[in-house]
Amino acid sequence: MSRAALLVLADGRFPAGGHAHSGGAEAAVRAGRVTGAASLEDFCRGRLHTTGLVAAAVAAAAALGADPGELDAAADARTPSPTLRRAARRLGRQLLRAGRVAWPSAELDALAERFPKGAHQPVVLGVAARAAGLGPADAAYCAAYESVSGPVSATVRLLGLDPFEATAVSARLAPEMDTVVSRAVGTARRVAGEGADALPAASAPLLETGAEAHAGWAVRLFAT
Amino acid sequence: MHLGHSLSHGGPEVVGADARRPDGVRRALRIGLGGPVGSGKTATVAALCRLLRDEVSLAVVTNDIYTREDAEFLLREAVLPPERITAVETGACPHTAIRDDISANLEAVEDLEDEVGPLDVILVESGGDNLTATFSKGLVDAQIFVIDVAGGDDIPRKGGPGVTTADLLVVNKTDLAPHVGSDLARMAADARAQRDGLPVVFQSLRSEEGARDVAAWVRERLAVWTA
Incomplete structure (x- = not known):
């Protein structure tokens, strides 16, 4: 296993479409819930322990070889907002494109054939991690980190937030990412015996409703 | 000109530069249009659609920065049927979506070919950006850089990747030159010096010729692509 492959997959510059999404930060900024580094940290903590945890668990289960179709349905069931479901599949399709070129593999090809318009991004992330020779914890780390780094970099653009302060938010949340990853991998390991119902179903209602409202705006910087 | 990224497992297309679609049919020629804000990219796209739509099967992808205005302008002007115009959202960073992370744009062009194809040409319009914004070769086969005389007649002299390397440089709004004190002869000489033989078109969309030279x-380009 190559440790460096994890850095390649987790790199914010990995060309898989993430740059166009704020992870709900744009809606939260407009609503006045994120106004600076402190409220950004609260927002990211909430996201990490809800959708971040679910994404990490799904990614870990996919990296362990669970059935992608079952995981995709499980991710759907855990994403009430149709806008976010569409975005997750679009991002999955984009990640699949990048992943298939970076780490050619029969499993990624099979995923593309089965889901030509994309599977939920964490499912693809887990299969891509397998293709890269990475394990379930690595896939979960990518998902957990993304759940924080997306809103952080978007908020730098949205608020003109000091980039050092913003990066410090991610750094302060790192120990909690470790906790979330270990919980996610623990539940993912139960999927083989108990099915996808073993996966966590934590959700953040404001992220879901905010995404629906955001999708209706005439002027916005980010796709979600 | 298959670039050798063949996929052994026969899945859907993943590499944008591949000249053939998974079913073996040649894909559409993709032409990028970039350039600074307000230089006339969308107006040029609209004019090209009007000039070319009766002879070639066309579609357009727009990349707006924070709205769908460019797509909506094209829809309002009815230059093409609505199903042939797709807007990509770029997350406040139009050059990222056309150069560093082209995945959303590749999906847009592939979906257009799937849904309204077969297509001969897809015009991919960048959101207005700066003089360094260029398209990835993984996304487009050729690119047009659009500047205008009112943006300053020193732009060709200053160069930059768009002005220097674009396959076609368009200097737009020539009708405004006398009003803004721009020296067209100087712009032409500077562009020649910067571009090492690559073509330059001066156009005014208000004139009768319009976008005829660009068309x-x-x-x-299409003749070479399909040869």
Whole structure:
């Protein structure tokens, strides 16, 4: 296993479409819930322990070889907002494109054939991690980190937030990412015996409703 | 000109530069249009659609920065049926979506070919950006850089990747030159010096000729692509 492959997959510059999404930060900024580094940290903590945890668990289960179709349905069931479901599949399709070129593999090809318009991004992330020779914890780390780094970099653009302060938010949340990853991998390991119902179903209602409202705006910087 | 990224497992297309679609049919020629804000990219796209739509099967992808205005302008002007126009959202960073992370744009062009194809040409319009914004070769086969005389007649002299390397440089709004004190002869000489023989078109969309020269260039490109 190559440790460096994890850095390649987790790199914010990995060309898989993430740059166009704020992870709900744009809606939260407009609503006045994120106004600076402190409220950004609260927002990211909430996201990490809800959708971040679910994404990490799904990614870990996919990296362990669970059935992608079952995981995709499980991710759907855990994403009430149709806008976010569409975005997750679009991002999955984009990640699949990048992943298939970076780490050619029969499993990624099979995923593309089965889901030509994309599977939920964490499912693809887990299969891509397998293709890269990475394990379930690595896939979960990518998902957990993304759940924080997306809103952080978007908020730098949205608020003109000091980039050092913003990066410090991610750094302060790192120990909690470790906790979330270990919980996610623990539940993912139960999927083989108990099915996808073993996966966590934590959700953040404001992220879901905010995404629906955001999708209706005439002027916005980010796709979600 | 298959670039050798063949996929052994026969899945859907993943590499944008591949000249053939998974079913073996040649994909559409993709032409990028970039340039600074307000230089006339969308107006040029609209004019090209009007000039070319009766002879070639066309579609357009727009990349707006924070709205769908460019797509909506094209829809309002009815230059093409609505199903042939797709807007990509770029997350406040238009050059990222056309150069560093082209995945959303590749999906847009592939979906257009799937849904309204077969297509001969897809015009991919960048959101207005700066003089360094260029398209990835993984996304487009040729690119047009659009500047205008009112943006300053020193832009060709200053160069930059768009002005220097674009396959076609368009200097737009020539009708405004006398009003803004721009020296067209100087712009032409500077562009020649910067571009090492690559073509330059001066156009005014208010004139009768409109985008005729650019349309002729697109036809030449298409002839080479389908040869």
